[in-house]
Amino acid sequence: MLEYDNEDDPMLYGIVNHLRCDIMIPPCLSNFFDKKKSGVVMADDRRRYKRWNFRNLGALEIRQSFTDLERHTCWCRIYIKDISIGGVSFLHSEQLFPMEQMRILFPKKSLEPIFKGRDRNIIEVKRCRKRGQRCYEIGAQFVEEFRDQSG
Amino acid sequence: MSECCTYSQDINTGQSLVAISVDSACAASLQCDIYIQREPNEEPILYRRKSHPLEKADLDRLIKRGIETIFISKSHEATYRDRMYEEVCCDxxxxxxxxxxxxxxxxxxxxxxxxxxxxxxxxxxxxxxxxxxxxxxxxxxxxxxxxxxxxxxxxxxxxxxxxxxxxxxxxxxxxxxxxxxxxxxxxxxxxxxxxxxxxxxxxxxxxxxxxxxxxxxxxxxxxxxxxxxxxxxxxxxxxxxxxxxxxxxxxxxxxxxxxxxxxxxxxxxxxxxxxxxxxxxxxxxxxxxxxxxxxxxxxxxxxxxxxxxxxxxxxxxxxxxxxxxxxxx
Known part of the structure; x- marks a missing residue:
């Protein structure tokens, strides 16, 4: 069963734990939470920032980013996979599309040495790969603010 | 063969020229300066001014000389496309x-x-x-x-x-x-x-x-x-x-x-x-x-x-x- 260590932010955990979660972890990811927090992910020269394993729970606020793609605003539970100063990857139960912007919450206390006080609450989806039934791995970039939808 | 495919240049004015087929020139009743290449790989030279539009007989003569491509200035390309659309595609x-x-x-x-x-x-x-x-x-x-x-x-x-x-x-x-x-x-x-x-x-x-x-x-x-x-x-x-x-x-x-x-x-x-x-x-x-x-x-x-x-x-x-x-x- 999936379990995780929650010393980082018990209050957030309390909230996140009550959120709806439809993710089905496929067998290939059954050891998803076994990786220790804050281990460095294998180096990749093409990435601007070093990535860290950060297996934890998080919350995602689904929002409408495209006029033609209906999204009902709601919060849901996600599984954070790894993180860097520039972005985050996580598992989610639905397909998300590039350029969609959403709010994200995850325990940040242990990430303070990486983030150094920067706000990391809004993401823009960059890629999405299906990992199994109701399981999509999302790669997203942190952005400062939501895009203006009026134009 | 393409009606309109390659770009060249008028050696005197330096303006960009675009190649079109002789057949389509006839269909589009072009009203612009026309250039031809006397030999393959030569720069195109002015053949007919806009004031003297090409007639079907002129085009037949060109084809007889083995010339299948003529050139017009790039600024006329859009007009040419519009004319071809109106006169051929809508026919x-x-x-x-x-x-x-x-x-x-x-x-x-x-x-x-x-x-x-x-x-x-x-x-x-x-x-x-x-x-x-x-x-x-x-x-x-x-x-x-x-x-x-x-x-x-x-x-x-x-x-x-x-x-x-x-x-x-x-x-x-x-x-x-x-x-x-x-x-x-x-x-x-x-x-x-x-x-x-x-x-x-x-x-x-x-x-x-x-x-x-x-x-x-x-x-x-x-x-x-x-x-x-x-x-x-x-x-x-x-x-x-x-x-x-x-x-x-x-x-x-x-x-x-x-x-x-x-x-x-x-x-x-x-x-x-x-x-x-x-x-x-x-x-x-x-x-x-x-x-x-x-x-x-x-x-x-x-x-x-x-x-x-x-x-x-x-x-x-x-x-x-x-x-x-x-x-x-």
Whole structure:
């Protein structure tokens, strides 16, 4: 069963734990939470920032980013996979599309040495790969603010 | 032969010249300065001023001299295309397949240039116009598919690929029962733009005559995502068109990219485009392999690749091909 260590932010955990979660972890990811927090992910020269394993729970606020793609605003539970100063990857139960912007919450206390006080609450989806039934791995970039939808 | 394909320069004025076929010059009743090449590889020289328009007899003389191409200034290119469209493509007495040929050929140079070097606005606007014009011709009841296919070119150029895929999409869409003109125009324009993300991929990689490295393949496989990102925030493309761009390499069995979704998760318009795209890829000349015949390509699509595509759409595609006996021989 999936379990995780929650010393980082018990209050957030309390909230996140009550959120709806439809993710089905496929067998290939059954050891998803076994990786220790804050281990460095294998180096990749093409990435601007070093990535860290950060297996934890998080919350995602689904929002409408495209006029033609209906999204009902709601919060849901996600599984954070790894993180860097520039972005985050996580598992989610639905397909998300590039350029969609959403709010994200995850325990940040242990990430303070990486983030150094920067706000990391809004993401823009960059890629999405299906990992199994109701399981999509999302790669997203942190952005400062939501895009203006009026134009 | 293309009606309009290459650029040159007037050695006296330095203005850019564009090559058009002698045949089309006659059809478009050109009213501009005309240039010719006396010898192949020579710079074009002024042949006839605008004040002395070309007559049919002049063109016949040129053809007798073995001159098949004349040049006009680039500033007249748009007028030329408009005239050709009005005088040939809108002429109901000309067979739709022939009108398709003219429409395809007069737009080639412009599309190639806009696609590779132009602004995105230019390519999108152009695709909308060309998509409507293509729809006008391809969705007609009197179109003979066999005639149309006999005119298809199978080179590896960007324009040939985009216009062929768009044409195949229209053929398949109409046979699947999509009849609303706005929807067909939308499909045609979306299909013309399906590979827009390849603008960000180096030509040396796209045309590499051999297997790609893992890194190159990864780069090429980003093109649906890049295209979607470029177009999604513009506001002048609908979601269904964006799905053509984003999902045309997805497969029904989930083995495609960029997301690896399967079945109904793939938008029907993207499923149409994936058949058209693969069919063109199999039948065209590629740097790394010989093209398959139309019949052999249809066998591959309905056989070894059948799990990749929507089975109903494949059936429909094969029905279209079977109505063109010379290609199934």
């Amino acid at each position: 109901e007495t000309i067979a739709p397949a022939e009108r398709f040929r003219v429409l395809r050929d007069i737009n080639e140079a412009f599309f190639e240039k806009a696609f590779r070097g132009g602004k995105l606005d230019e390519v999108v606007g152009f695709s909308e116009v060309l998509g409507s014009q293509l729809t006008e011709i391809i969705s007609r009841n009197d179109l003979v598919v066999e005639d149309l296919l006999s005119l298809m070119e199978f080179d590896n150029g960007t324009y040939t690929h985009c216009i062929n895929v768009s044409t195949y999409c229209l053929l398949l869409a109409t046979h699947l029962g999509i009849s609303k003109v706005e929807e067909l125009e939308s499909i045609a324009a979306g299909a013309l733009l399906h590979d827009i993300g390849k603008r960000q991929v180096q030509l040396s990689v796209l045309n590499k005559p051999g297997p790609l490295t893992d890194e190159q393949r990864e780069h090429v496989q980003r093109h649906p995502l890049i295209g979607f990102e470029e177009l999604s925030l513009r506001g002048d493309m609908n979601w269904r068109q964006l799905m053509i761009v984003y999902q045309h390499h997805e497969r029904m069995d989930g083995l495609g990219y960029p997301t690896g979704i399967s079945g109904d998760e793939i938008h029907p318009w993207a499923r149409i485009c994936s058949i058209a795209d693969v069919f063109h890829a199999l039948t065209s000349i590629r740097p790394y392999r010989f093209p398959l015949s139309v019949s052999a390509a249809s066998v591959v699509i309905g056989g070894e690749m059948k799990t990749a595509f929507d089975s109903e759409m494949v059936k429909c595609w094969n029905t279209i091909m079977k109505t063109t006996p010379c290609f199934m021989a």
